[in-house]
Structure formats: C-alpha cells, structure tokens
Amino acid sequence: MTEVVRLNAVSxxxxxxxxxxAALREVSVGIPKGTFTAIMGPSGSGKSTFLQCAAGLDLPTAGSVQLGGTELTGMTETALTELRRQRVGFVFQAFNLVSSLTVIENITLPLRLAGVKADGAWLxxxxxxxxxxGRAGHRPAQLSGGQQQRVALARALVTRPEVVFGDEPTGALDTMTAREVLVLLREVVSTLGQTVVMVTHDPVAASYADTALFLADGRIVDSMSMPAAEKVAERMTRLGAWK
Known part of the structure; x- marks a missing residue:
C-alpha cells in the first residue's frame, strides 16, 4: 500500500x-494511505511529539519525515506552512473556531487563507x-461542543488533504458525542479514502482505528491491528499508563 507518511529513524x-x-528515539514507521491509525501511550511517551514531527509542525533532531513522498526535513518554515495548509488537515481537542465567523466561513477559512475558491459541490x-x-449560518456560540468539533472536522477535510491529524479530538466531549465524532472519522476513512492519524489516550477511541501504535519512552514498542478497546486497555496497563 502507498504510504502517506513515513518516519525514518526520527529522534x-x-x-x-x-x-x-529525548521525546522520540529513532522511530521508524509508515502510515498507509486510506487507513485510520491511533497513536497511544502513557503521558510523556512522545505521542504529541510524534504527531508534530509527522505533520511538519516541528522538525526532528535526527532522521527524516516524508509526507506524500515530499521530504520535510530541511524545508523552510514558509514552505512547511504552505505544505500544511494545502496537504494536511488538523483536528484538535480545542475546536479552534473563530467566534465571529459562521459555520461555513470557519470551514472554508483554510481555502480563503490560501487564496483558493471553494469547490461548491465538495463543500x-x-x-x-x-x-x-441547516447550520451553515450559525456561529460557534450557537452550537454544541459536538457540533463545533464537526465544524473543525469539516474544516480539516475541505482542502482534500492527504492526511488528517487528530490530537485528542474527542478529549473535550462527553461519551455519546465523542462516539459520534469517532464514527465520522471512521466514515471519512471508509467512504472517502481519507487517511487519519489520531493521538488518543482512550482505548474506546482507538477501537475505531485500523491500527493502534503504542509509544513508550519515545519508541514504538508495539502495534495492534483491528484494536478492540479491552485489548488496548490491557496493553496500555502493561505500558505503565495507569499505574
């Protein structure tokens, strides 16, 4: 399978x-196109650093990162910013919506920043x-937390990115709402062929992914295909996550 993201000996x-x-220690892994990957591990294991390096938000001290075949190491900050804007989507725990903008204006903001006209049918x-x-004209304050995260997900998808990175995207949501957002993430992988990489501490969230990667002390120590929540929880306990 084609790899969308590739980390080679990244520290x-x-x-x-x-x-x-040392937040990451010689991490080598590939993320296949059209898959949903959960990144798991105890606090301080390197999960957020992994995401930041994989997404071009931070550069590794050593090793190389490729996104869609493009080598990120050595790129200027301007070039990295342009690459992220055009080829990467982000969904964070904080929804990061602009309160003065409507739903549709928030969704299309990345396109406006890039000076690109929205594709009406895709939007x-x-x-x-x-x-x-029916919510396109609403402002964030008129929406529930779950609806605001849906806006953030739509904003991440509007540029047709090669990969969507999620950093604890359900962390601020109640259980029912979190499940709805996870179902959406699963659907954009299964029906749109989107690639999603999600950092999470939640075994239930990880169970929506195709693969779970487990980090400990800056290294990938295990992986699990078709991860069931109870198996993920048991593996996390053995990593010392919940001692």
Whole structure:
C-alpha cells in the first residue's frame, strides 16, 4: 500500500546538555494511505511529539519525515506552512473556531487563507457528511461542543488533504458525542479514502482505528491491528499508563 507518511529513524531532543530530554528515539514507521491509525501511550511517551514531527509542525533532531513522498526535513518554515495548509488537515481537542465567523466561513477559512475558491459541490458534501445541514449560518456560540468539533472536522477535510491529524479530538466531549465524532472519522476513512492519524489516550477511541501504535519512552514498542478497546486497555496497563 502507498504510504502517506513515513518516519525514518526520527529522534527529537528538547534542550541541551544535562537538561536534554529525548521525546522520540529513532522511530521508524509508515502510515498507509486510506487507513485510520491511533497513536497511544502513557503521558510523556512522545505521542504529541510524534504527531508534530509527522505533520511538519516541528522538525526532528535526527532522521527524516516524508509526507506524500515530499521530504520535510530541511524545508523552510514558509514552505512547511504552505505544505500544511494545502496537504494536511488538523483536528484538535480545542475546536479552534473563530467566534465571529459562521459555520461555513470557519470551514472554508483554510481555502480563503490560501487564496483558493471553494469547490461548491465538495463543500456541500462535507457539510452533509458531518451533519451540519441547516447550520451553515450559525456561529460557534450557537452550537454544541459536538457540533463545533464537526465544524473543525469539516474544516480539516475541505482542502482534500492527504492526511488528517487528530490530537485528542474527542478529549473535550462527553461519551455519546465523542462516539459520534469517532464514527465520522471512521466514515471519512471508509467512504472517502481519507487517511487519519489520531493521538488518543482512550482505548474506546482507538477501537475505531485500523491500527493502534503504542509509544513508550519515545519508541514504538508495539502495534495492534483491528484494536478492540479491552485489548488496548490491557496493553496500555502493561505500558505503565495507569499505574
């Protein structure tokens, strides 16, 4: 299968000398196109650093990162910003919506920033798929938390990115609403062929993915295909996540 993201011997060290902290240690992994991958591990295991390096938000100290065949290492910040805007979608725990903009204006914001006109048919399909029909003119304050995260997901999809990165995207939602968002993420993988990489601490969230990768002390220590929530929870316990 074609790999959308490839990390080769990626290490990330913060600080220097005695105070240096290794967040990632020689991580090598490929994320296949059209798959849903959950990144799991205890607090401090390197999950967020993995996402930041894979998405071009941060550059590794050593090793290389490729996104869609493009080598990110050595790119200027301007080039990286352009690449992220055009080829990567992001969904965070905080919805990061602009309160003064309507739903449709928030969704199309990445296109406006890039000076690109929205594809009307694609925009309408995304709005329908994420269940925001009839809400296009609403502002974030008029929406529930789940609806706001749907706006954020639609915004991540509007540029037709090669990969969507989620950093605890259901972390601020109640159980029922979180499940709805996870079903949506699963659907965009299964029906649109989207690639999703999601950092999560929640075994139930991980169970929606095709593969779970487990990080501990900055290394990938295990992977699990078709991860069931109870198996993920048991594996996390053995990583020391919930001692």
């Amino acid at each position: 990330k060290v913060y600080g220097k000398g005695q105070s240096a902290v 309408a399909e995304i709005v329908r798929r994420v269940g925001l029909d």
